[in-house]
Amino acid sequence: MNHTFTRALAGLLLLAVGPLAQAAPCLIFVHGKQTNTGTYTSYSNARNYWVNGSDDFIRTATKNFATSYYVVGYNGTKPYWDAQAAGEVTSEIIAATNGQTDGGGRKCAQSYAQGGSFWVVAHSMGNTVMDFILGNNDASDPNYNFNGAYDTVASRISLVMSLSGAHRGSEGADAVCAQSSWGCNWAASWIQDCDAATSWLRSSDDVQVRTYAGPPAKNIYLTGGYEAIFGASACLSGEDDGVVQHASQYACGGSATASYNNDNVCGHSNKQESYGFRNLDTAHENHSDIRDDSDSDTRRAIPDGIWTCSGSPCSPGSQVQSSMTSGKFISILY
Amino acid sequence: MSNKILTAAGLILGTAFGPQAMAAEVGKLALDAAAEYRARAAFPEWSRPVLDAVDPVASARVPTRQRLSGPDGAAPALETWASAMSVQPGESVELFARLDWLGAEGLNGLSGLRSGQLSGWTVQADLVLDQVGSLAQVELLDDGQGIDALADDGIYSARVKLPEKLAPALGTANNVMVRLHAENASGDVRKAVGGFLYSHPGAQLTGRYRQSVEDGNLLVWAQAEVLSPGRYHLSGTLDNALGTPVATAQSATRLEPGTHWLALPFYGAIFHQLGSLSGLSLGSVTLATTNGMPNALGPVLENAYQLSPPSLAELRSAPFNDPVLLDSAQRLESSLTPADNLNRSLGRLLR
Numbered sequence: 001m002n003h004t005f006t007r008a009l010a011g012l013l014l015l016a017v018g019p020l021a022q023a024a025p026c027l028i029f030v031h032g033k034q035t036n037t038g039t040y041t042s043y044s045n046a047r048n049y050w051v052n053g054s055d056d057f058i059r060t061a062t063k064n065f066a067t068s069y070y071v072v073g074y075n076g077t078k079p080y081w082d083a084q085a086a087g088e089v090t091s092e093i094i095a096a097t098n099g100q101t102d103g104g105g106r107k108c109a110q111s112y113a114q115g116g117s118f119w120v121v122a123h124s125m126g127n128t129v130m131d132f133i134l135g136n137n138d139a140s141d142p143n144y145n146f147n148g149a150y151d152t153v154a155s156r157i158s159l160v161m162s163l164s165g166a167h168r169g170s171e172g173a174d175a176v177c178a179q180s181s182w183g184c185n186w187a188a189s190w191i192q193d194c195d196a197a198t199s200w201l202r203s204s205d206d207v208q209v210r211t212y213a214g215p216p217a218k219n220i221y222l223t224g225g226y227e228a229i230f231g232a233s234a235c236l237s238g239e240d241d242g243v244v245q246h247a248s249q250y251a252c253g254g255s256a257t258a259s260y261n262n263d264n265v266c267g268h269s270n271k272q273e274s275y276g277f278r279n280l281d282t283a284h285e286n287h288s289d290i291r292d293d294s295d296s297d298t299r300r301a302i303p304d305g306i307w308t309c310s311g312s313p314c315s316p317g318s319q320v321q322s323s324m325t326s327g328k329f330i331s332i333l334y
Numbered sequence: 335m336s337n338k339i340l341t342a343a344g345l346i347l348g349t350a351f352g353p354q355a356m357a358a359e360v361g362k363l364a365l366d367a368a369a370e371y372r373a374r375a376a377f378p379e380w381s382r383p384v385l386d387a388v389d390p391v392a393s394a395r396v397p398t399r400q401r402l403s404g405p406d407g408a409a410p411a412l413e414t415w416a417s418a419m420s421v422q423p424g425e426s427v428e429l430f431a432r433l434d435w436l437g438a439e440g441l442n443g444l445s446g447l448r449s450g451q452l453s454g455w456t457v458q459a460d461l462v463l464d465q466v467g468s469l470a471q472v473e474l475l476d477d478g479q480g481i482d483a484l485a486d487d488g489i490y491s492a493r494v495k496l497p498e499k500l501a502p503a504l505g506t507a508n509n510v511m512v513r514l515h516a517e518n519a520s521g522d523v524r525k526a527v528g529g530f531l532y533s534h535p536g537a538q539l540t541g542r543y544r545q546s547v548e549d550g551n552l553l554v555w556a557q558a559e560v561l562s563p564g565r566y567h568l569s570g571t572l573d574n575a576l577g578t579p580v581a582t583a584q585s586a587t588r589l590e591p592g593t594h595w596l597a598l599p600f601y602g603a604i605f606h607q608l609g610s611l612s613g614l615s616l617g618s619v620t621l622a623t624t625n626g627m628p629n630a631l632g633p634v635l636e637n638a639y640q641l642s643p644p645s646l647a648e649l650r651s652a653p654f655n656d657p658v659l660l661d662s663a664q665r666l667e668s669s670l671t672p673a674d675n676l677n678r679s680l681g682r683l684l685r
Contacts, residue, residue: 081627117665235403
């Protein structure tokens with residue numbers, strides 16, 4: 001068969017059948033660290049985590065709510081492994097996959113039993129929580145089902161989309177806990193003081209999630225930001241989003257404070273675990289923008305990333321979009 | 335423009351005009367994930383081949399360095415590390431610090447460098463035990479004495495013996511945060527924070543091992559002396575005759591006080607990919623007490639046991655076919671559009 005002809009035919013067929021219905025995944029949103037318990041006790045707080053004025057990450061990621069979704073709220077002042085963090089997230093993901101409603105009355109279109117599929121979208125510390133859950137899902141894991149049915153979560157979700165994940169902690173947390181936050185404007189972020197959650201987001205090995213979890217049972221796809229926040233970014237190594245450095249956003253092996261840029265951030269062969277972490281791309285968004293859809297900006301390729309140019313992986317560092325939020329980016333991935 | 339239209343346009347343009355530059359296009363995430371899950375399903379989570387020649391058990395215990403730059407990113411940054419990730423009662427930990435001039439995020443400190451900034455720093459560490467308070471305070475020196483290997487090499491060192499009276503209860507661990515404060519004669523200050531675990535494992539490996547083949551898998555047994563009841567996690571890596579890591583395994587179980595044998599089950603099919611089975615050794619093994627967070631980590635023992643070559647015929651060759659991963663792959667594939675699936679089918683046809 002003539003391959004060129006076949007591909008052309010496929011393209012035309014693709015246009016023809018495009019509008020047909022598909023079994024879109026349900027998106028489950030897991031927020032990041034908090035300085036109070038608001039998102040744990042109030043659904044509107046958890047929902048508004050993803051909103052900035054008229055901008056709404058969830059609206060964009062769900063294609064104007066055409067895709068079903070569920071919003072998780074947990075206690076973001078607790079360490080990532082705590083019952084009110086990993087335990088609560090586990091309970092809520094299971095509820096979502098059982099077809100139950102979230103605090104706002106939203107639910108996934110299909111339950112797991114009905115054949116549904118579920119993608120978790122997590123921001124910042126929400127990813128540390130997911131690393132702990134998905135790395136302790138097997139009876140042979142060090143902290144198997146530590147405070148919830150992690151095995152059920154791992155069996156039901158298909159993958160995680162990581163936004164500015166604190167997989168290796170944050171140098172911001174280091175600075176605050178070292179009492180050296182001089183000139184680094186952490187006041188506007190979630191790391192105002194060295195509380196329990198912040199202490200467990202430091203860069204040292206004794207608090208790293210990789211010390212207490214195995215490779216994730218389901219893939220974690222990594223996107224992050226490289227837009228500086230004045231003051232804070234000067235205190236972070238290499239590229240960063242003003243709160244979390246690239247080494248952490250992209251779950252790199254080795255030192256959590258290693259300096260990476262968009263061109264050389266760790267690829268698939270140098271992650272914090274031997275498998276399960278996959279690069280997507282990087283956006284010119286800061287740590288807040290990336291989860292509230294407020295900054296439609298440049299996106300760039302990174303090593304082992306998802307963008308292709310003329311059929312080949314785009315060159316790391318090259319611009320792949322001139323104006324696209326991470327919410328929009330997620331919406332084109334399913 | 336929708337992804338589907340982009341794909342179609344690309345196909346048509348690619349056909350009509352050859353390999354010209356196209357707009358950047360995002361890959362099919364669901365398809366990629368499904369393919370990876372199908373491949374990964376060949377082995378269980380509790381035992382997998384080591385494909386990158388890096389021992390996952392040993393490498394996970396290599397202490398890493400933490401660093402913080404000065405005000406507004408000024409050089410030098412203060413870098414710190416410890417000799418071990420986990421220290422047990424009665425043991426000492428060595429702490430190190432270095433003022434890093436070239437690796438700092440901003441070099442604006444260099445432009446204003448004053449005499450005395452490069453040397454003459456005093457580095458002090460405060461070891462803070464979580465929920466308890468200060469464990470010890472110590473000065474790190476660059477004098478070539480004791481633990482400090484070389485005077486004036488820029489690496490400051492100290493050895494600290496942890497007080498046993500503040501040891502965690504048997505079978506538990508506690509985090510020790512190491513806060514460093516460096517200051518020179520000009521009054522420049524740098525701070526950094528590191529840490530390690532103060533572990534008090536409830537069991538220790540005795541150094542006795544044996545092997546067997548059961549249910550088509552190679553089991554390496556490690557003997558442990560258990561002092562306190564609890565949950566225990568054993569992990570280890572097999573090396574080939576060249577010392578290259580080839581397989582890893584883990585298991586966990588609840589144990590009561592006494593002497594017990596714990597199994598590391600290596601999935602049989604891994605060995606059918608290896609070729610020679612002579613010279614296999616347990617390159618690393620460690621036992622952790624996992625009663626709560628943080629876990630109490632035992633030491634990593636290296637080159638612990640030389641295996642007799644197992645019989646390949648006794649080892650299973652079939653893939654594990656992890657049902658969870660295969661189910662996820664199927665669900666991901668079902669989430670694709672009909673057009674995606676058509677492309678997928680055509681792709682297979684053309685291969």
